[in-house]
Amino acid sequence: MKKTEHLFTALYNRRSVRHFKPDPIAPEVLHRIMEAARWAPSGGNGQAHVFGIVTDENTKRALAQAAGGQMWIAEAPVVIACCARLYKPEEESEFSQEVNRLRWGGEAYDWFRSSPDPHHMALLFMNSTPLIPGAYIQLAAAAHGIGSCWVGFLNIAQVSDILQLPNDVRCYYLMPLGYPAEEKRRPRKPLSELTFRDTWNQSWDAAIAYPSFGDLVLRPYQPADEEAWLATWAQVAVTSRAWVVLHHGKPTYKRESLELVAEYNGEIVGFMDVEIESEPGELGYGKDSCCGFIWEFGVRPDHQGEGIAKRLIAAAEEWLSARSIRRMEFWSMDEQAQAYYEHLGMQEMERHWQFYTRLPQDVNQGMREQDKFGLQIAFGTCPIDHLPALKGKYRIREDELEKPLICIGYDYRW
Ligand SMILES: Cc1cc2nc3c(=O)[nH]c(=O)nc-3n(C[C@H](O)[C@H](O)[C@H](O)COP(=O)(O)O)c2cc1C
The missing domain is CATH 3.40.630.30 (Gcn5-related N-acetyltransferase (GNAT))
Known part of the structure; x- marks a missing residue:
């Protein structure tokens, strides 16, 4: 087997799992999965992501409540709390300011900064920080036959309190992990609907020329x-x-x-x-x-x-x-x-x-x-x-x- 095929098998086999077997995840396997997050890219290699490994039953239940009562989350043997360290607005580096001005436009950026609580901007801007390392966690878990699901429907302030996070660390997502007790594949749009060539109105011919995953x-x-x-x-x-x-x-x-x-x-x-x-x-x-x-x-x-x-x-x-x-x-x-x-x-x-x-x-x-x-x-x-x-x-x-x-x-x- 070519090495990359392991990755493609994990990519194709991963799906959101919301029912788990009670079987625990071995610590060395969990360690390997978390290592995947460590090697994820981050803007300016800032590595502002932090992950909580939650196994305590009461804490898992409290997190599930704070996620709009999605109680299936507490069924998972491990829940990863996907967090980010917020920068203090007054300490935002010149590089970060330059990046944000370019990305959002100076007007929008100034509007954010003028919020009565400057913390709000950092809270919003750091939302994407745990996403790429979290995706690595999901794929590494899938490679070990472990199911997972992103949970973004949650009260960030409440879960951050439950986890006793300092004010400058927020938990943005939960990711329950466990051996799957269900099999469900959700459909995907064809690649032709998800791509274009060079400019918006042209289609990328290769999208339909080759077999898709699962064919x-x-x-x-x-x-x-x-x-x-x-x-x-x-x-x-x-x-x-x-x-x-x-x-x-x-x-x-x-x-x-x-x-x-x-x-x-x-x-x-x-x-x-x-x-x-x-x-x-x-x-x-x-x-x-x-x-x-x-x-x-x-x-x-x-x-x-x-x-x-x-x-x-x-x-x-x-x-x-x-x-x-x-x-x-x-x-x-x-x-x-x-x-x-x-x-x-x-x-x-x-x-x-x-x-x-x-x-x-x-x-x-x-x-x-x-x-x-x-x-x-x-x-x-x-x-x-x-x-x-x-x-x-x-x-x-x-x-x-x-x-x-x-x-x-x-x-x-x-
Ligand atoms: C950022 C993000 C947040 C999500 N939040 C939730 C959630 O709160 N609850 C839930 O059951 N699924 C959640 N999902 C899972 C999606 O519903 C799921 O990925 C999508 O339906 C595709 O199914 P699949 O992952 O099995 O392919 C979330 C997914 C992402 C990427």
């Missing part, structure tokens, strides 16, 4: 995908009995073939390789017509059940149809895969045993003596009713990891 993209495999493809393949292969050989490189094919990957938020989460027979029966079992033979097919375990396999099959179907092929063959020793193919209505064509065995000792001995050929283990197949007979004659491996498995071939037609 599943099916596309042809490219040589640059090899490392990512193998990493995904390995994750699938260790949880499946479908493969006998280990891949150390992406398999390639002699005949016309389709090598597809399913990509989700920049990561390969599924794959399918189909090779077309030139003559019926060349690769597969069916003899009546050429098939698209499925060599590689899988979906990463954390994305199973999302319809990705179905979409890969549909894409292969379309590609084969364009080549006048109306049939695919799927073979697997994996029971979960077999159940899935049956669920899709595929027809079983054939089944046989596949197993590992040692040769009979006399045969092995003879080969050793004649040819200096030490055959350690063989991989074999036999008809479905034949295994008991072989078991008496050969040393067939029976232990859990190498036990005989039934391989079933399925015919899929459209």
